[in-house]
Amino acid sequence: MLELYSEVERIFNLMTNTDHKTNTEGIIAQIARIRESANTLIEIELRERSMKGVVPAHGSVLQFLFRQNKPVPIKAVVEKVGRAKSTVTVMINTLERHGYLSKMPCETDNRVIMVELTAAGRKLRRDFDEISEILLNKVYGDMKKKARQLLVSRLDVIENNINK
Numbered sequence: 001m002l003e004l005y006s007e008v009e010r011i012f013n014l015m016t017n018t019d020h021k022t023n024t025e026g027i028i029a030q031i032a033r034i035r036e037s038a039n040t041l042i043e044i045e046l047r048e049r050s051m052k053g054v055v056p057a058h059g060s061v062l063q064f065l066f067r068q069n070k071p072v073p074i075k076a077v078v079e080k081v082g083r084a085k086s087t088v089t090v091m092i093n094t095l096e097r098h099g100y101l102s103k104m105p106c107e108t109d110n111r112v113i114m115v116e117l118t119a120a121g122r123k124l125r126r127d128f129d130e131i132s133e134i135l136l137n138k139v140y141g142d143m144k145k146k147a148r149q150l151l152v153s154r155l156d157v158i159e160n161n162i163n164k
Contacts, residue, residue, distance in 0.1 A: 034139075038139070041134070041135055041138060042059070042131060043056060045127075045130075045131040045134060049131075051124065051127060052098060053095070053098030053100070054095075054098070054124065055094075057091060058095060060080075060082075061077060061088065061091050061092065062095075062100075062117075062121070062124060062128055063128070064080045065101065065117050066122075068116065068117075070116065071104065071115060072114060073112050073113065073114055073115075074103075074112075074113050074114075074115055075112070077092065077115060095121065099118055100118060100120055100121035101115050101116060101118055101121050102115070102116060102118055
């Protein structure tokens, strides 16, 4: 495990190299490196916690479902997660296969499939929150709150620009 953490450190150090800071044309590569580093850190934490069948991509689905008090349509998950329906369906099927959520037809419209976390899925919440805190602490480091807000607002601009 130590060697994987060392790899995460190496990648994060690469991201703070001054060559990357001044190369505005390499932004997509930099974003890819950040994502790779974040996923590596999450994967390490998931393995250490023996969270079988959960991968970093499941985070947005789980985060949404943790906040729900009753079953929700798969369509609501797709809309909130912002990924393709086929991608979210695969994630939901994987989480169901591992016993973290269940699917059922809507009581008022059998064409609609509802999903909700099982007891095993709800038990993931504590580990999920801890992993999220570890990741965010690593990402932001000693960055002040105002700088964090500015960073997120600039990333929103980039995301909106690329999705136009």
